[in-house]
Amino acid sequence: MKLHNAMWPGLVGKEPGTDHPPIPLDRMIELTVNASVNGRKFDGIDLFLFHPHTDPDISESDLRAMADKIAAAGLSVGSLVAPVWPGTVGGSAFGSAEDRKNFVLAIEKACRIAKILNDHGVRKSGVLRIDTAGGVDAFLEDPAGNTKKIAETFREAGKIAQQNGERLAAEGEICWGGMHSWKAMLDTLEATGMPEVVGFQADLAHTYLYLMGYNAPEAALLQPGYTDEEFWPAYKTLTDALRPWTIDFHVAQNDGTVHGTGSHDKTGRHCPADDPNGKLDIAKASAYWLKDADKRGIKHICWDGCMFPNETLEKQETWNTILGAMIKVDEAI
DSSP: OEEEEESGGGTTTOOTTSSSOOOOHHHHHHHHHHOOBTTBOOOEEEEEOSTTTOOTTOOHHHHHHHHHHHHHTTOEEEEEEOOOSTTSSOOOTTSOHHHHHHHHHHHHHHHHHHHHHHHHTOBOSOOEEEOOOSBHHHHHTSHHHHHHHHHHHHHHHHHHHHHTTOOEEEEOOTTBTTSSSHHHHHHHHHHHOOTTTEEEEEEHHHHHHHHHTTTOGGGOSOOTTOOHHHHHHHHHHHHHHHGGGEEEEEEOOEEEEEEEETTEEEEEEEOOTTOTTOOOOHHHHHHHHHTTGGGGTOOEEEEOOTTOOHHHHTOHHHHHHHHHHHHHHHHHO
16 A cells, blocks of 8 residues: 555645744655655655645646656655535535535536546546535534435535546545534435545544544443443444545544644544554554445545644654554554
């Protein structure tokens, strides 16, 4: 399995003019390239298609120049995060007609970029990653009606992706309505009804919170103070339900707490791979999701460390530790 590093930890939760400003793409690539464990290195990167890393309306010549730089660093490109959120290109998948139109527009822009990267040869695997881009409280005002709207929006976006040879993976993150519990996520995917095109993107940190029922206590599979004997059967229930839909995967760690920044209310706290408070046996938990991964078209896995402090991200040993955890995952599947 190819091992990729995500570039968006240099953007998510970062604010210009503060002590945690955005980390430039070139620096994130440098940190990725410099990581090495027993001679093994990262094979590629996954990109966030928004400023300041990638202008969603970037010219073809500028994008090809970026692709040349990534390839020259010995890396390929994998999954791309489509700019579906308000404040980027898109809008809520269950919002106004304009919001939903903008959501689909974000997919169109992502497909254009994907095609150029594919034609260049630097992009060799991956999907377009999406969320519903709308909050949980707004969703809960009308769960049935909003699920129907999400499914309609996802189907429109899915048609665009399919026409361009792409697939969409909805990331199971509890801060987004219609994705805030494992049951809601399954309802959304089933209502969309495009299993060959619109699937699930599993992140170990976020899906751990599905178990605990944050934002959806009625869907909890575990209670605080659970034992190891209780954990793995619950994890099997979770992964058996969502694994058939899983077409993209993030390796991560979670300490059992939630963290929010801006619109990301009560979302999964990504922890360092060797965090002593980490709740997950990363390699074992990953194997549950990655069983038969090749049959679902998964050719690479990616590390996600959103909202790490810049001080942590700037340390090369952070990335060596992450790469070591990724290698263990690869060996376990």
